[in-house]
Amino acid sequence: MLRAAEMQRHEVVVVGAGLAGQRAALAAIEAGRDVAVVSKLHPLRSHSGAAQGGINAALGKEDSVETHIYDTVKGSDYLGDQDAIEFFCREAGPTVVEMEHFGTIFSRAPDGSLARRAFGGAGFPRTIYAADRTGLALLQGIWERLGTEEFTLYEEWELVRLIVSEGRVQGIVALDRKRGSFEEVAAKSVVIATGPFGRVYGRTTNAHSCTGDGVAAAYYAGALLKDMEFVQFHPTALLETGILITEGARGEGGILKNALGERFMSKYAPRVLELASRDVVSRAIVTEVAEGRGFSGPYGGYVHLELMHLGREKIESRLQEIVDYSRIFAGIDPITQPIPVYPAQHYMMGGIGTDLRGATNLPGLFAAGEAACVSIHGANRLGGNSLLETLVFGKQAGIAAAEYAGSAPRPQVGASDLDAVEAPARAWSSRTDGEDPSTLRTELQQTMERYVGIYRNEADLLEGLKRVRAIKARFGRVRVADQSKVFNLNLTDAIEVGHLIELAEVIVLGAYARTESRGAHARTDYPKRDDEAWMRHTMARRTPEGPNLSYTPVTFTRWEPKERVY
Amino acid sequence: MPDATVSATFDVYRFDPAKDAKPRYDRYTLELAPHTPILSGLLRIRAELDPSLALRYSCRSAICGSCAMQVNSKSRLACETPIGPELARHGRIVVEPMRNQPVLRDLVVDQEPFWRHYEQIEPHLILDPRRPMPEGTPNPMSPEEVERFRETPRCIACGACFSACPAVEADPAFPGPMALAKLYRFVVDPRDQAHQDRLVRIQPGGLWTCLRCHLCTEACPKDVRPSERIRDLKELAVRALGGTEPGSRHAVGFKNNIRDRGLLEESKLVRQTSGLAGVASQIGQGLRLYRKKPEILRAPHRIEGYDEVEKIYETLDSDGEGGP
Numbered sequence: 001m002l003r004a005a006e007m008q009r010h011e012v013v014v015v016g017a018g019l020a021g022q023r024a025a026l027a028a029i030e031a032g033r034d035v036a037v038v039s040k041l042h043p044l045r046s047h048s049g050a051a052q053g054g055i056n057a058a059l060g061k062e063d064s065v066e067t068h069i070y071d072t073v074k075g076s077d078y079l080g081d082q083d084a085i086e087f088f089c090r091e092a093g094p095t096v097v098e099m100e101h102f103g104t105i106f107s108r109a110p111d112g113s114l115a116r117r118a119f120g121g122a123g124f125p126r127t128i129y130a131a132d133r134t135g136l137a138l139l140q141g142i143w144e145r146l147g148t149e150e151f152t153l154y155e156e157w158e159l160v161r162l163i164v165s166e167g168r169v170q171g172i173v174a175l176d177r178k179r180g181s182f183e184e185v186a187a188k189s190v191v192i193a194t195g196p197f198g199r200v201y202g203r204t205t206n207a208h209s210c211t212g213d214g215v216a217a218a219y220y221a222g223a224l225l226k227d228m229e230f231v232q233f234h235p236t237a238l239l240e241t242g243i244l245i246t247e248g249a250r251g252e253g254g255i256l257k258n259a260l261g262e263r264f265m266s267k268y269a270p271r272v273l274e275l276a277s278r279d280v281v282s283r284a285i286v287t288e289v290a291e292g293r294g295f296s297g298p299y300g301g302y303v304h305l306e307l308m309h310l311g312r313e314k315i316e317s318r319l320q321e322i323v324d325y326s327r328i329f330a331g332i333d334p335i336t337q338p339i340p341v342y343p344a345q346h347y348m349m350g351g352i353g354t355d356l357r358g359a360t361n362l363p364g365l366f367a368a369g370e371a372a373c374v375s376i377h378g379a380n381r382l383g384g385n386s387l388l389e390t391l392v393f394g395k396q397a398g399i400a401a402a403e404y405a406g407s408a409p410r411p412q413v414g415a416s417d418l419d420a421v422e423a424p425a426r427a428w429s430s431r432t433d434g435e436d437p438s439t440l441r442t443e444l445q446q447t448m449e450r451y452v453g454i455y456r457n458e459a460d461l462l463e464g465l466k467r468v469r470a471i472k473a474r475f476g477r478v479r480v481a482d483q484s485k486v487f488n489l490n491l492t493d494a495i496e497v498g499h500l501i502e503l504a505e506v507i508v509l510g511a512y513a514r515t516e517s518r519g520a521h522a523r524t525d526y527p528k529r530d531d532e533a534w535m536r537h538t539m540a541r542r543t544p545e546g547p548n549l550s551y552t553p554v555t556f557t558r559w560e561p562k563e564r565v566y
Numbered sequence: 567m568p569d570a571t572v573s574a575t576f577d578v579y580r581f582d583p584a585k586d587a588k589p590r591y592d593r594y595t596l597e598l599a600p601h602t603p604i605l606s607g608l609l610r611i612r613a614e615l616d617p618s619l620a621l622r623y624s625c626r627s628a629i630c631g632s633c634a635m636q637v638n639s640k641s642r643l644a645c646e647t648p649i650g651p652e653l654a655r656h657g658r659i660v661v662e663p664m665r666n667q668p669v670l671r672d673l674v675v676d677q678e679p680f681w682r683h684y685e686q687i688e689p690h691l692i693l694d695p696r697r698p699m700p701e702g703t704p705n706p707m708s709p710e711e712v713e714r715f716r717e718t719p720r721c722i723a724c725g726a727c728f729s730a731c732p733a734v735e736a737d738p739a740f741p742g743p744m745a746l747a748k749l750y751r752f753v754v755d756p757r758d759q760a761h762q763d764r765l766v767r768i769q770p771g772g773l774w775t776c777l778r779c780h781l782c783t784e785a786c787p788k789d790v791r792p793s794e795r796i797r798d799l800k801e802l803a804v805r806a807l808g809g810t811e812p813g814s815r816h817a818v819g820f821k822n823n824i825r826d827r828g829l830l831e832e833s834k835l836v837r838q839t840s841g842l843a844g845v846a847s848q849i850g851q852g853l854r855l856y857r858k859k860p861e862i863l864r865a866p867h868r869i870e871g872y873d874e875v876e877k878i879y880e881t882l883d884s885d886g887e888g889g890p
Binding site for chain 1: 584625681689690691722
C-alpha cells in the first residue's frame with residue numbers, strides 16, 4: 001500500500017458526513033477547533049438523505065413538548081432514558097427552526113408556517129416534512145451551511161480503525177478509496193457519526209453503505225455497545241428490493257389491507273390503526289401473512305398499502321418520491337393500485353453507548369446519530385425522531401468533542417496502528433485461495449434474516465449465534481482477489497463484512513440473553529415485558545472470545561412504566 | 567413465480583490508468599428478469615463473475631445520486647434503469663462512465679469539475695446582516711413562494727446532467743445544468759438576499775452558453791428539468807438587469823428584431839447584441855457574408871401572415887411575460 005509522506009493532524013476529526021456528522025462538525029468549528037470530516041461517500045450522498053417522512057417537533061398549538069416526551073417514552077417501551085428524552089424533545093423546536101434558517105426547504109401550510117403530518121405513536125400531527133424527502137432537504141440545508149465554514153474534507157475515505165494510546169482515542173486509520181492507501185489522521189478527539197449497520201440484514205431499507213464502520217471500530221477499540229438487540233423493522237417496504245415506503249404514506253391517510261380485504265390493524269391497534277408504533281404494525285403484518293391472510297407472490301407474502309382514496313393531487317404533491325419508487329421499483333401506480341409491502345430492517349436502536357453530550361466510555365471518543373445509543377429510542381424508535389436525533393445530539397457531540405480537544409495534549413500516533421491495518425490487508429490480497437467477502441456477507445445476511453428477525457426464540461437465536469460464529473471463523477481466511485489500488489471494492493467489501501460480522505454477533509447474543517419481549521425485541525418464548533428483570537440496558541464489550549455482556553439501569557424521571565397499548 | 571429471465575449481455579467499460587494503456591470493454595452475460603435494474607446486474611457481475619469491477623453505488627433507490635453512468639450512451643442512474651427496455655432497443659447493455667469528467671477507474675469518474683462548478687455558484691443562503699432571520703421562529707413562506715421550489719429541491723447531485731451536456735464538453739468554464747439549477751434555487755428563495763448579485767455574477771458566459779438542447783432535462787432522473795430552470799434564470803436575468811449585458815441583449819434583440827417584420831434580420835442583430843463596436847469588430851465577416859448572400863441587406867419587408875406574429879407578441883405582452 002502507498003504511504004502518505006506526512007501524517008494528517010487535526011483537533012477534531014468527525015467520521016461520517018450525514019446529518020449527525022455535519023452537525024457535529026459545524027458545532028466544533030463554531031467552537032473554534034480545526035476540524036476534519038472523513039466520509040466514505042460525498043457528504044450529499046450520505047444515507048441521511050434517504051429519510052423520507054419527517055422530523056418531529058411539537059410546534060402545533062394543540063401539541064406540547066410534554067406530549068412529545070411522553071409519546072417517545074411510551075414508544076421506547078420504557079427502555080429510553082427519560083432525562084435524555086426530555087432534553088431531546090425540548091431541543092426539537094429550536095433545531096427545526098435553525099435548519100429552516102440554514103436554508104432547508106420545508107413543505108408549508110397554506111398560512112406560510114411549517115406543514116405538519118401525523119406519524120405513528122404520536123399524539124398529534126407533529127412531523128415537520130419536506131414532501132417525502134425530508135432527509136434530503138435537511139442534508140442539503142446542513143451541507144449548504146457547513147460549506148460556508150473552513151474545514152478539511154477527506155472525501156471517500158473509509159474508517160478502518162481507531163487509534164488508542166495511553167487510554168485515549170488519538171486518531172483514526174482510514175482507507176483512501178481513490179488512491180488505495182491506508183492513512184493515519186491524528187486527532188485530539190474523534191466523533192463517530194457513521195450511521196447504522198442495517199446491512200447485517202439482507203432485506204433492509206438501508207443503503208449498501210450502511211455497514212457500521214464507526215460502530216465496529218469503536219467496539220474494537222474498547223467502546224461499549226448499547227442495546228444492540230433492538231432492531232427496528234419498518235412495516236412498509238417494497239417486496240423484492242426492501243426499498244422504503246415512508247410512514248408518511250400512512251400519516252397522509254394510507255391504509256393497510258390483507259388478502260381478505262380487511263383493514264386488519266383494527267385487531268392490533270383499535271384506536272390508532274395504521275398509526276400505531278412501528279414494532280406493532282410490523283408484527284401485525286407478519287402475523288397476517290403467517291396466518292394465511294396475506295397475499296403471496298414470487299417475493300414472499302405481503303399485504304396491501306392503499307393510497308388510492310387520497311386522490312391524485314394529494315399523492316403527487318406530498319408523496320412525490322413514493323409515486324416514483326412504486327412505479328420504478330415495483331411497477332405499481334399507487335394512484336390507481338395498492339402497493340404490495342412487507343416489513344424490512346430499517347433502523348438500529350442500539351449503537352455506541354453515549355451520555356447526553358455524546359461522550360463514550362473511551363476518553364476522546366464521541367458518537368452521535370444512528371451510530372450512537374444515548375438512549376432516546378429505547379426498545380423502539382418513533383418515526384420522525386431519528387432525523388431529530390442526528391441534529392440534536394450531533395450538535396452536542398460536536399460541542400463536547402471540541403471542549404475535550406481544548407484541553408487534550410497533542411496526539412501521539414505511531415506506525416503500529418497503520419501496520420495493524422496494513423498487515424491483514426496484505427495477507428488478504430496475497431491469498432490465491434480463500435473466502436470471498438461478498439459470499440460471506442450474503443450468508444451473514446441470510447442468517448440474520450432467518451434466525452434474528454421480527455419474532456425470535458431461543459432455538460433460533462442459538463442457531464443464529466452458531467452460524468454467525470462460523471462465518472466469523474471463515475472471515476479469517478478472507479481473500480481479496482482484485483489487485484488494483486484505485487477504488488478496490490473487493491477490499492472495501494472485506495473490511496466492511498468484517499465489521500458486519502462483529503456487530504451481528506453482538507445483536508444475536510444480546511437478543512439471546514434478553515428473555516423478555518420489549519418494543520422491537522419480540523421473543524415468542526418470552527412474550528411479556530419483564531420490567532423487574534429487564535428494565536436495563538445491555539452493554540457489550542469486545543473480547544477475543546466474543547462479546548461480553550453487562551447491564552446498566554434505565555434512567556427514570558417522571559414516567560412510570562405502564563402497559564403499552566395503541 | 568419470479569418473472570421469466572432473459573439473457574442479458576453487458577459490455578462494460580474497463581480502465582485502470584495505473585495498469586492499462588487504453589480502455590477496453592469486458593463482456594458479461596447473466597440471466598436476469600427484465601425489470602432488474604442495471605445496478606443489480608452490475609452487482610451480480612461483481613459478486614459472481616468479476617470482483618474487480620469498480621463503480622459507485624449506495625442507496626439503490628435513486629436518492630443518493632452515486633450511480634450515474636452512461637447506459638447505451640445515455641446518462642442514467644443505474645439503480646433505476648431496468649435492463650428489459652435497454653435490451654429490447656439495443657440488444658445489449660453498454661455501460662460506460664459519465665462523460666465530461668476524468669475516469670479514475672472503470673465506471674468511477676473524478677467529479678471534481680462538477681463539484682467545483684457547484685461550489686462556485688455559492689450554494690448557500692447569502693444574508694444581509696441588516697435583515698436578520700426572525701428570532702426563534704421559521705421564516706414564513708407563501709404558497710406562491712413555495713411553488714418556485716417544485717423541482718429544484720429534488721436534485722440529488724448525481725451529475726447525469728453534467729455528463730449529458732454538450733456545452734460543458736465544449737466549454738469547461740460553463741457551470742453546467744446542475745450548478746445553474748442550484749443557482750435558480752437560491753435566486754428564487756425569499757430568504758436569500760443576493761438575488762441581483764447572483765444574476766450579475768453568473769454573467770456573461772454562465773447562462774448564455776446553454777445550447778437549449780434539453781439533453782440535461784432528458785437525463786435528469788429527478789425531473790428537476792435543468793434546461794427549464796436555465797430558461798427561468800435567463801428570464802430573471804433579463805428582467806433584473808434590463809438587458810444590459812451581451813447575453814440578454816442578444817435575447818431581447820432577437821425578440822424585438824422579429825417583432826418588426828416577423829423574420830430575423832441578422833445584420834441588425836449584431837448591433838442589437840454587441841452595439842456599434844460589435845458591428846465594427848464583425849465588419850469583415852459581414853462583408854464576406856454579403857458577398858455570398860446579398861439578400862441580407864435587402865429592403866426590409868413584413869412577411870406574409872405578419873398579423874399572426876403580431877398577435878403572438880400581443881399575447882406575450884399582455885401575460886406580463888417580458889422575458890426572451
